[in-house]
Amino acid sequence: MAQLDVRQKLEILADAAKYDASCASSGTAKRNSRDGKGLGSTEGMGICHAYAPDGRCISLLKILLTNSCIFDCHYCINRKSSNVRRARFTAKEVVDLTIAFYKRNYIEGLFLSSGIIGSSNYTMEQIVEVARSLREDHHFRGYIHLKTIPDADPELVHQAGMFADRVSINVELPTEQGLTRLAPEKSAGRIETAMKEMKTAIVDTGDARKRFKSAPRFAPAGQSTQMIVGADAATDGDIVRKASSLYGKFGLRRVYYSAFSPIPDASAVLPLQRPPLMREHRLYQSDWLMRFYEFQPHEVVAAADDATGMLPLDIDPKLAWALKFRASFPVDVNRAPRELLLRVPGLGVKAVANIIASRRWRRLRLEDVARLTVSVAKVRPFIVAADWRPITLSDRAELKPLVTPKKQQLELFAA
Structure with missing residues (x-):
């Protein structure tokens, strides 16, 4: 076999890394260069080809060390x-590569993963050596x-945690049964033990720095993880409960969801088609509800279909919950506590904060709420204001057309 040059390797290993969704750089603090000679000093907030809160586009060099692997996980290309x-x-x-790309202003950081070569320890040594050399030999910040x-x-x-801003330990699949069936060489127990040890180290060093x-x-x-959606029989309810458990036990910054994508020469135990991309999107919305809207896992699961355990694809989980619990x-909006306002479809966290601040000075009318939210049409059936009370619509079939987007819009978004 002909020897590959670095450019050819980059083409192969950058493409192989695209299946990992957990390359986020949100949540880090700026690494300052005391001597003014560090490279790449940045806030580091965002993901590959995404935008930071201040509007900057953040790019990471996202590659594998190798796409060779001694494991034979059915879902992995x-x-x-x-x-x-x-x-x-x-x-x-x-x-x-990292230094050259940074000096050309192509990237602001590195996301590095790898298949297992030789042994887990040997592979991890190589990954750590990359980070060590960047930090210590090249003063990369x-x-x-x-x-x-x-x-x-x-x-x-x-x-790895001493040199990296963020570490990831993938749980791969939401259920232990799915992991045993599709990745028999991996152990759910070992994965959770590693995540627990990482959490302990993060907490301990955080306390020490204070x-x-x-x-x-x-x-x-912090640390993050990724779950593959649609490769096994796990329902959305299973995935939501697993994500909540991971957040609670290991203090994760993010759980990422990656819709299973059929691969060449696929194993016979895998599904023939990928799940709808909208399913992945609904899981991200559910994750958002638990992280920022104070929803409990059982509330999110309650929005799913009782028979299948799947979240509806045509409406978002918050609206599904509201329609299911119309009572x-x-x-x-002038009296309700924050936790109830956060459950109103169409009201975001900022809108709720603005409503609470504004109502201290005056009783809010519907036009006031309209100024504080994106779509008052979606909010209106679920609120009472000083000059507004909705008509009685207790039936989901009656209410749903008033608050859901047109079918064409959903199809465009799904595409």
Whole structure:
């Protein structure tokens, strides 16, 4: 086989990395260069080809160290039995690429993952060496996100946290049964143990930095994980409960959801078609409800179909919950507490904060609410204002057409 040059390797390994959705750089703090000689110093908030809150587009070099792997996970295009073109970077090649891309203003950081080569420990050593060299040899102050390997020695995983802004440990699938069936070489117990150890290290170093300015930084942007959606029989209810459990037990910054995509030479145990992309979107919306809207997991699950456990695709989960529990409405915008206002379809977190602040000075009318929200048409059937009370619509079939987008809009969004 002909020897590949760095450009050819980059083409293969950048394409192989596209299946990992968890390359976010949100939540980190700026790494300052004391001597003024550091490279890539940045706030590091965003993901590949996404936008930071201040409008900046953040780009990360997102690659695999190698797409060769000793594991044979059914859902993975890089599995041992897959017929794909293989390539492998050396640690130095990744470092040189990162520095070269940064100096050309192409990127502000690195997302690095890898297949398992030789052993979990050997692979983790190579990943850590990339981050160490960037930080210590080249004084790189840009964002680094490392995908760690649960089976590796805990000390190696700990070293990854010392050099990276964020670390990821993928749970892969929402249920232990699914993981056993589709990735028999992986262990749910080992994955959760690694996540627990990472959480402990993050908390301990965070406490130390509050007391000692010289205490080392450790994964300041926290840890995240990813679940594959649609590769097994797990319902949306299963996924929501698993995500809530991960947030609670391990203090994760994000859980990412990746819709299963059929791969070449697929295993016979995998579905023939990918799930609707809208399903992935609804799970992200459900995740948002739990993280920012104070919804409990059982409330989000209650929005799903009782028979199938799946969230509706035609409307968002918050609206589905409101239509299912119509007796909780209407909500008086001049009296209701924050937790009830957050359950009103069409009211976001900022709109609720503005309503609470404004009603201290005057009784709000419907036109006042309209100025504070994006779509008063969606909000109107669920609220009471000083000059407004909705007509009695207790039937979902009656109410739904008034608050849902046109079918054409949904189809365009799904596309």
